[in-house]
Amino acid sequence: MKSVQVESYLRFALGLIATAIYLIPLFWMVSTSLKPQTEIFQTPPSLIPTHPQIDSYRSALGLPTNRPELYITGALYFKNSLIIASFTTILTLLLAIPAAYGLSRFDFRGKTGYMLFLLVAQMLPSVLLVIPLFVLFKNLGLYNTHAGVILADTALALPLAIIILRTSFIQIPSVLEEAAWIDGGTRLQVLWYIILPLIRSGLVAVGAFSFLAAWGEFVFALSFLGKPELQPISIGIFQFIGMYKTQWDTMMAFSTLVAIPAVVAFLFLQRQFIGGMTSGSVK
């Protein structure tokens, strides 16, 4: 019994050290965002801000502060990211649900081929897609529109979404569905009212994945959105680095605000996320 206890303490100690080391960058980001600028440049640096300030956050969001105004206003970037990520999520779910349902309930010619395509599609480098999509969007009038970026982001999220949802559908026995048809439901009604509520956690995982993928997407936004008023937060941060290289507090405040949805979503939806990821890519 005793060695079991020793082992448990040893694991606890190692776990604590590993977690602490892993969290240092995130801790430093938040800590720096709250420091007055003079404190950032002092040596040795203070671990926790001695005179915390939140002007950095106000400044990152473009709210009035008693500092010189920044050219970059975060609030607009956040609004654009919210638009892009929300529509990407909706479009991904709209396309993925029927596709995953079809792949889970039917056998048909080309099914294996399509599954293989979905697996390979997840591997495409964005850089490969950028030029052709740039040309395509220019011709379709989608360059410098949110729609273009939403379409491209959806294409990146969709293959994984279909694979994850297919696994969710397979776990629902088809006997259940057949029973509901006998009671007079059409296939689509049964899918909507009975099956979808049962795969809620899969839908949540896919929704969150797609949202966060579009929330932080960089390459497409960098290449398809030339107008500042359309650009999302990833471009906001990138330009901030170029323009205000020494305003670390505001830059870290900006980064913290971008990271928060990702961390919060993960902590709340841990089980769905991990279930989705592991079922999607290993099985």
Place this chain on the structure above:
Amino acid sequence: MTIQSVMNNLSKGRTFLFSDKLTPYFYILPSVLFLGVILGFPILFSVIISFQKYDLATLVSKQAQFIGLQNYFAVLNQPAFSIALSHSLKFTFFSIFFQFTIGLGLALLFSKAFPMSNIMRGLLLSGWQIPSVVTGTLFLFLFNLDYGLINFLLTSLHIITEPIGWIVQADTALSAVIIANIWLGIPFNVIMLSAGITGLPEDVYEAATMDGANGWQKLIYITIPLLKPTILAVLMLGFIYTLRVFDVIWIITKGGPGSATEVLPTFAYRLSFIHFNFGQSAAVAVITLLILFSGAVLYLRAITSEEVL
């Protein structure tokens, strides 16, 4: 209401046969069309223009000239390409080596419950979905010559005497972006390997304990061999994800200083959006894709063998 209770309440009917051959296509068609236009077309387009003289003038005139393999020869003959390729391989190898080793260690550590293990595990994975632009910005600051935390910690611990200009010096820049990428990839490795470890049969370990095997022997002779399919899948996915990394590097160094951190994706991007040589850029992208495909083939083999288990 559980699935079971719903099933019990409903009368059992005969199995419906899916007689209509067209029904399944009705479900998958929207996604097929969508992916065909947004993913399929670009792949085809890239392959085609990699054989054409395609530049800014072409973009306007839309008249591209077929030039065979000239783009490929031009690219392969550039020293910049071999540099990018070698950086890509180094970046991928070292990133995966450390992500995987650390990930496996942590997955094993958390494979048995201990006080607060769930909270710690949650915190350790919390950065998984953080956008790479944030990770990039964060490490840009951590690696700062004068005010960066990394230089401060290393000098305080007397590991180095003088602060290092991590990202502004050509000889350390690649290591710096690799370190950022390792940090970013740890949660993914822990998650995948943990899932694999959870699926291992308990009784084999009990039998080994009865036979007097110690922890290390169990790891080498039971865990790793049984985990092989998961390990292969994780390594292959890691290879695919890492080889195509663009944003972290573009944020931290933009491929510089000089070409110290230029990898295939940044090289392809530069050819397109800075030199406007779309044809050569496509050739680089196609070469990258071929390298990725060879990884994908190995990956598909790895997961097929897992399904057999």
